[in-house]
Every structure is written in structure tokens, then in C-alpha cells.
Amino acid sequence: MSWGKLLEPDLILGDCVVALHPDILRKQGLKGLVLDVDETLVPLNAMDTSEDLHDWVEQVRPFMSLWLVSNNLSERRIGRIARSLNLPYITGAQKPSRRKLRQAVRAMDLPISQVAMVGDRLFTDVLAGNRLGMFTILVEPMVSTHQGERFWRTRSLEIWISQILGACTPSTTKNFTKRDKS
Numbered sequence: 311m312s313w314g315k316l317l318e319p320d321l322i323l324g325d326c327v328v329a330l331h332p333d334i335l336r337k338q339g340l341k342g343l344v345l346d347v348d349e350t351l352v353p354l355n356a357m358d359t360s361e362d363l364h365d366w367v368e369q370v371r372p373f374m375s376l377w378l379v380s381n382n383l384s385e386r387r388i389g390r391i392a393r394s395l396n397l398p399y400i401t402g403a404q405k406p407s408r409r410k411l412r413q414a415v416r417a418m419d420l421p422i423s424q425v426a427m428v429g430d431r432l433f434t435d436v437l438a439g440n441r442l443g444m445f446t447i448l449v450e451p452m453v454s455t456h457q458g459e460r461f462w463r464t465r466s467l468e469i470w471i472s473q474i475l476g477a478c479t480p481s482t483t484k485n486f487t488k489r490d491k492s
Contacts, residue, residue, distance in 0.1 A: 316440045317432050319448035327351060327428060327449045328366040332373050335426070338445060340374065342418040344411055346429035347380040347388055347399075349451040357387060359394050367395050375425075377414035379403045381434060405429075406437040411444070 321338070323330055327350055335343070348354050351363055370376065378399035380388050385401055392399035398417065403410035415425050426445040429435020430452075439446040 316437055318440070319432070319436045319446040320426075321445075321447045323447060323449045325450055326452050328362045330366075330370075330428065330447065330449065332370055335370070335374060338426070340424055340426050340445060342375040342377075342415070342420045342425035343370070344377050344379050344414050344425060344427050344439070344444070345397075346405075346427075346431070346435045347378050347391060348382055350428060350430045350435070350449060351378070351395075351452065352391060353452050355387075357390060359391055364395065367397070375418040375420060377418065379405070379410050379414050381405050403438075405434040406441060408438055408442045411438055411442050415442075415444075 321334070327345070345351060352359055367376065376397050378388065378392050378395075378397050380399065380401050381403050382388050383402050388399055388401045398414075400410045400414060405411070411427065415422055418425060422443050423445070426447050427435055427439025427442075428447045428449060429439075430449055432448065436446045436448055
């Protein structure tokens with residue numbers, strides 16, 4: 311698989327994770343989600359989760375096995391977030407490494423084809439998920455107002471590099487789109 315294809319998500323939500331409706335997931339035949347934490351579920355350095363996120367987890371939980379897999383090394387912070395959502399978690403994933411993603415999928419006892427990697431970054435979340443053969447979903451980040459500018463510079467750079475490498479990633483992700491990887 312080319313670098314460009316490895317950087318293409320299967321779905322681009324164009325909104326934050328709480329807009330990822332269970333019907334979208336079921337339509338793709340998914341039964342499990344591996345969720346990034348920083349800027350996918352909570353702003354970077356946030357210690358607490360939002361009521362909207364709690365509601366979303368409770369809406370999705372009956373249909374999906376859920377695991378948090380974070381590159382963050384802070385057991386205290388990621389553990390606190392996971393416990394508040396009552397979800398299992400793994401820290402220090404070193405994405406785009408596949409090892410910890412594979413560990414979460416094994417714990418779900420589901421085939422890789424029925425599990426999605428959900429994250430806000432192309433070069434960590436999407437690349438790791440695609441390398442493992444997972445369904446990949448790119449969401450818009452949960453960023454605090456003072457972190458927004460840094461994030462958008464990073465996102466723009468990722469998109470620019472991925473397009474140079476041959477990925478079909480849009481410059482902006484305002485709407486839900488499905489990517490054909492064939």
C-alpha cells in the first residue's frame with residue numbers, strides 16, 4: 311500500500327467525535343471502536359470529560375466495544391478520563407505503531423475488519439489504523455480556544471504532506487464524507 315493510501319481515512323466526519331452517530335457505525339459493519347484521547351475526546355491537557363462526551367459514550371456503548379488508546383504517557387490523566395467514562399485504556403501507544411492497537415482489538419475479541427480507529431490526526435491515528443487494516447475515521451479535534459491555532463497549523467501541514475504523498479484528503483473537512491480506498 312502506498313504512503314498516500316495509508317494516510318487516507320475511510321470516513322472523514324467533519325465534526326467532533328460526539329457527532330459520530332451509532333447508525334453511521336452500524337452501516338459500516340463496525341462492532342468496536344479504538345478511540346484516541348487527546349483532542350479526539352478532550353482538549354489537550356484537559357483532566358475532565360464533557361457531559362456531551364458522556365452522553366455519546368452511553369449512546370454508542372450498547373452497540374460497540376470501546377477502548378481508549380493514547381500516545382500520552384500520563385497514566386494519571388488518561389486513567390482519570392477512562393475511569394470517568396468507564397472504559398478500558400492503554401497509554402504510551404506510540405502510534406503509528408500498531409502494537410497497542412492490536413492489543414485493544416484482541417481484548418475486544420473482534421475481527422480487525424469490525425473495529426475502527428477514531429482519531430483527529432492523520433500521521434498517528436489514521437496511519438496506525440490503516441497499517442493494521444482497521445476502518446479509520448478522522449474527526450475534527452476537541453481543542454481549547456488557546457490551542458486552536460497550533461492545531462490548525464499542524465492539521466494543514468499534515469494534509470499538505472499527505473496530498474504530496476498521494477492521499478486524497480480534503481483541504482477542509484466540513485461535511486461527513488466516505489472515502490473509497492480501492
